[in-house]
Amino acid sequence: MNESLKRTPLYELHLKLGARMVPFGGWEMPVQYSGVIEEHRAVRQAAGLFDVSHMGEFEVRGPQALDLIQLISTNDAAKLAVGRVQYALMCYENGTVVDDILIYRLGEHRYWLVVNAGNTRKDWEWINAARERAGLTNLELIDRSDEIALLALQGPLAEEILQPLAPGAVLSQMAPFSLSTGVTVAGVQSLVISRTGYTGEDGFEIYVKAEDVAGLWEVLLEAGEEKGLLPCGLGARDTLRFEARLPLYGHEIGEQHNPLEAGLGFAVKLKKGVDFIGREALARLKEQGLTRKLVGIEMIDRGIPRQGYPVAVGGEVVGEVTTGSFSPTLEKNIALAYVPVAHSAVGTEVEVIIRGRALKARVVETPFYRSPHKR
Amino acid sequence: MANVPADLKYSKEHEWIRVEGNIGVVGITWFAQDQLGDVVFVEMPEVGRELKQNEQFGVVESVKTVSDLYCPVSGKVVEINTALENSPELINQDPYGEGWILKIELADPSELDSLLDAAAYEAFTKEG
Numbered sequence: 001m002n003e004s005l006k007r008t009p010l011y012e013l014h015l016k017l018g019a020r021m022v023p024f025g026g027w028e029m030p031v032q033y034s035g036v037i038e039e040h041r042a043v044r045q046a047a048g049l050f051d052v053s054h055m056g057e058f059e060v061r062g063p064q065a066l067d068l069i070q071l072i073s074t075n076d077a078a079k080l081a082v083g084r085v086q087y088a089l090m091c092y093e094n095g096t097v098v099d100d101i102l103i104y105r106l107g108e109h110r111y112w113l114v115v116n117a118g119n120t121r122k123d124w125e126w127i128n129a130a131r132e133r134a135g136l137t138n139l140e141l142i143d144r145s146d147e148i149a150l151l152a153l154q155g156p157l158a159e160e161i162l163q164p165l166a167p168g169a170v171l172s173q174m175a176p177f178s179l180s181t182g183v184t185v186a187g188v189q190s191l192v193i194s195r196t197g198y199t200g201e202d203g204f205e206i207y208v209k210a211e212d213v214a215g216l217w218e219v220l221l222e223a224g225e226e227k228g229l230l231p232c233g234l235g236a237r238d239t240l241r242f243e244a245r246l247p248l249y250g251h252e253i254g255e256q257h258n259p260l261e262a263g264l265g266f267a268v269k270l271k272k273g274v275d276f277i278g279r280e281a282l283a284r285l286k287e288q289g290l291t292r293k294l295v296g297i298e299m300i301d302r303g304i305p306r307q308g309y310p311v312a313v314g315g316e317v318v319g320e321v322t323t324g325s326f327s328p329t330l331e332k333n334i335a336l337a338y339v340p341v342a343h344s345a346v347g348t349e350v351e352v353i354i355r356g357r358a359l360k361a362r363v364v365e366t367p368f369y370r371s372p373h374k375r
Numbered sequence: 376m377a378n379v380p381a382d383l384k385y386s387k388e389h390e391w392i393r394v395e396g397n398i399g400v401v402g403i404t405w406f407a408q409d410q411l412g413d414v415v416f417v418e419m420p421e422v423g424r425e426l427k428q429n430e431q432f433g434v435v436e437s438v439k440t441v442s443d444l445y446c447p448v449s450g451k452v453v454e455i456n457t458a459l460e461n462s463p464e465l466i467n468q469d470p471y472g473e474g475w476i477l478k479i480e481l482a483d484p485s486e487l488d489s490l491l492d493a494a495a496y497e498a499f500t501k502e503g
Contacts, residue, residue, distance in 0.1 A: 020412075031439070032412055035412060035413050036412055036413055036437075036438040036439065037413045037415075037438060038413075235412070235438060235439050238439075239438060302416075302460070303416070303418075304415070304416050304436050304441075306441060325438060325439075326415035326416065326436075326438055328438070333416070355418075355434070
């Protein structure tokens with residue numbers, strides 16, 4: 001495998017567990033251990049543990065930290081309380097997407113921005129350039145990606161597995177999108193624990209120092225084993241997030257798409273009171289009305305839609321699949337796709353062109369899956 | 376770990392063929408299904424179709440990947456494994472048995488000589 005790929009501190013443990021490693025976003029990551037479908041079902045029914053240490057973490061602190069975040073984020077970080085987490089997008093001036101991020105407010109003037117692994121370098125340069133242009137000097141911006149490792153413990157039994165290992169915390173009191181700092185888990189002092197994830201299930205993301213992650217990984221796997229917890233790779237992470245309609249950079253969002261057509265308007269606060277990069281373009285797009293929309297599609301004919309496959313109506317290509325897969329939970333072949341607004345209503349019949357054949361499909365409600373367990 | 380039955384012939388595209396008279400049974404190897412992961416879809420040719428050696432005749436898809444299928448010999452498709460339409464996982468569970476994909480009437484049995492035997496195929500899979 002390519003020598004220049006980065007490895008997380010858990011690389012050797014992944015190999016020991018029989019993981020298949022693949023390149024992803026500049027990293028050599030486990031795509032599966034026992035199998036994508038089995039891992040996917042473990043997360044829906046019990047729990048799964050993911051190494052997502054490849055994610056990037058930037059710390060922003062100081063009196064002007066909020067000013068910088070407000071400038072680059074579509075969401076309104078002024079409304080973000082200490083101890084809470086907020087989903088946001090960073091946009092270009094034309095309203096398309098640099099990346100989607102999570103903003104953690106750790107203190108009065110202290111934030112973390114958690115960014116996609118493959119975008120870490122680009123985002124870092126983007127944020128620094130924005131800071132420079134705005135002349136924001138009264139803050140510190142630190143790339144902590146290399147010193148921080150991240151585990152995602154996801155699934156309906158996540159709390160039950162984690163709580164006995166964290167006697168100093170009351171996890172049942174942690175609301176979705178809340179965070180706690182300094183919680184000791186199995187003797188390891190975590191940096192941050194948040195009730196967040198990328199699977200559509202309840203769960204936690206646990207940020208620790210890179211040197212602490214191997215021990216924690218092994219303790220969590222052992223503690224969860226009898227409850228059905230499995231180590232899970234990026235394969236299951238993708239099918240899980242897809243069923244829950246959570247966007248993935250490079251698929252639903254990117255330089256070709258704006259957050260409004262991606263259905264992420266909830267994270268775009270045009271009236272937050274301060275300007276942000278892309279605001280003008282997004283306001284104009286909103287005023288003009290969308291031309292296309294991201295919709296869910298379910299195959300009627302036999303076939304699996306995949307990213308890039310054309311979507312047609314009456315033989316004419318009108319759109320494109322952004323993510324498509326067999327859905328392990330629904331046991332159907334489904335996709336997310338951009339189509340013109342005129343063809344976006346639930347129930348509309350469309351065709352997906354698969355290897356030259358127009359196969360019947362229909363527009364369906366999303367998310368495809370909504371957890372009965374999620375708080 | 377590899378599972379390469381001695382009585383079969385193999386292609387470098389990871390298909391196997393078992394010859395019974397002038398009929399060849401074709402499937403994908405244990406190595407191929409292991410590389411693919413959970414198989415969730417198989418597209419097969421119609422019965423009666425004439426295939427040339429190394430012609431693409433269908434696809435096998437796992438959750439994450441789409442992989443083309445190539446016919447190891449020339450001939451006419453006489454049967455397809457319709458059980459795979461509802462149970463594609465048979466390819467993972469029993470790649471050399473219930474996970475067979477099609478039966479073909481051999482047009483030119485001498486083509487079998489161009490295929491790999493078990494030892495050569497096993498060596499081939501280890502080249503990476």
